[in-house]
Amino acid sequence: MSRKSERLVNLTIALLATKRYLTKAEIFKNVSGYSGDAEAKDRMFERDKDDLRSLGITIELGSFDPLFEDEAGYRIKPESYALQLKNLDATSIALLSKAGKMWREAALGQSAQSGLRKLRSVGINSDLESVIELTTSSQSAPEQLSDLIEAITSRQVITFEYLNKDLASEVRKVNPYRLSNSLGYWYLIAWDLEKLALRTFRLDRFISSVKLSGRNNSFEVDVELLNSHDLEQIGENSDAVLLVRKGKAPALRNEGVISEHDSEWDRVNLQYQSSKQILRELLWAGDNVIILEPEELRNKLITSLKEVIAHHV
């Protein structure tokens, strides 16, 4: 046990128990563990504040009396220190316990466990019977997830290596905005500091861990831009008209509006964003689909297939 952790606990107790702001001088005089000259104590105190902040403890800076220019002081407001969740009962504790057990890997699992410990110290027994019907499959999350959550919540710039379209590694530097999970993939939506645009990154394409720049609050989230941003982030919608063989290509049918064409084919109207992606899907459906419009897409398909034949004859 180091002196440092005792000092941090003592500092927390003193700042929590006080009803008024404590000046630095009072802290150094009364809280056990501050030693050395004034400068050394100052440095120690600054580090301690950062350390407590990293534990989610906010030290408030204020003054005794707004009418006088007193020396500012410090305290921790019990309401900011205390567990935020209200109305916890045995069922909600049980639900959260189950939720916390879903993580297979260390990083998120650890924070889920430390979170659960706090919940258990409320002293409400968990009613596991009430949630017995819920099944949990253990989830595996990308190793970068916990660092990304930290970077997003503390608003730190990050760098990481990312696989580009040519499968080459690229270093990206971004302001991380939002994490999102969709259909089994994790996405990071972030402001790319080199491309100066919002970009979506898939976490399974990260090929390094995430480096945090270390400075908190180094950017503001552009909420309006973020909310207008589509996960797939491509461009405007284009319309395609297809003929799809009856009973075939269910994926395409599901995305479009189907109408009768003849006894063999249905007509499917659908919208797409990336011509590359839709082409891949149409080719996957093979000879069960005919592109009527747009002509550009139709030509692209014909050229690509002619190339394939040339490669394989």
Added chain:
Amino acid sequence: MSNQSAPIQEVSRLLDLVPFLSTHSHISLKELAGEFGISEKAMASELTALSMCGLPGYTPYELIEIYFESGFVTINNHDALDIPRALTQLEVASLLIGLELMRDAAVDGDSALLEKIDSLIVEMKSLTGDAISISDNPMTAFQAVIESAIARRRSLSLEYQSPIRNEISTREVDPLSLRSEKAHIYLVTFCHSAKAIREFRLDRVVEVKEIENSNFTPASVDSQSGDKHSIQLKVTGDRRAIAEALSITEIPANGEVEVEIYSPEWMTKAVLAHAPYMELVENAQLRSEITRSAENILALYPS
């Protein structure tokens, strides 16, 4: 959490120990150590440290009192710290994500319970803002069963809702892989009744069950669907998309890769889907199959 230094993690435990002991009086040292994920010895030394902490003054009146009575721990004089601590962002996030995945998997559950999950999610979300979001995840419900069956080569019984016939049918399949295309995930299988490779869109799968004592091997799949295939490919573009489709992580600069495949049908489709960036080297039979399939599609576009 993970990248915090040892003293900081200690502080975190010490602060959490106080309210925990307050509501778990006379807990055994063993249980307490287990709860905090450290050894009994380390826990004993942390409890000793805690008893050195207290209010300024640090006389016996101000220090936290810890009692060990034949292996059981009690705390006293700890009012200032007797507050369950706020969850950190990372703690909120890991619990919130767990809750959301759990709710996704429990679509048909008891509605009162689902309501309870939803209201917890709302409360947890108010603590993180919009930083993290989980959208509907058809993967979740059957993901674990399917992934484990693929890994252990167990056959599955699928109840599948056919969108065309608008009916639910049951199929027995050997699950080979999961493939994602745009917003959907497909389970690629060798279907026992069709005796061929069939894909099932995961959000149309109604029920999945592992078939007891089943055990298929790639060889058994191959014996039913053709030869065993080690395939030489040349990749000339779209490298990331192709690597992801083939479940490989690297493609050398010259674009030449060798992959093992279960199904020539699948390979043909994949070459066409990534046209014109994937080229099959050698394997005359499959090459002519690819050419034939491409010509079949082109025949639909008479010039």
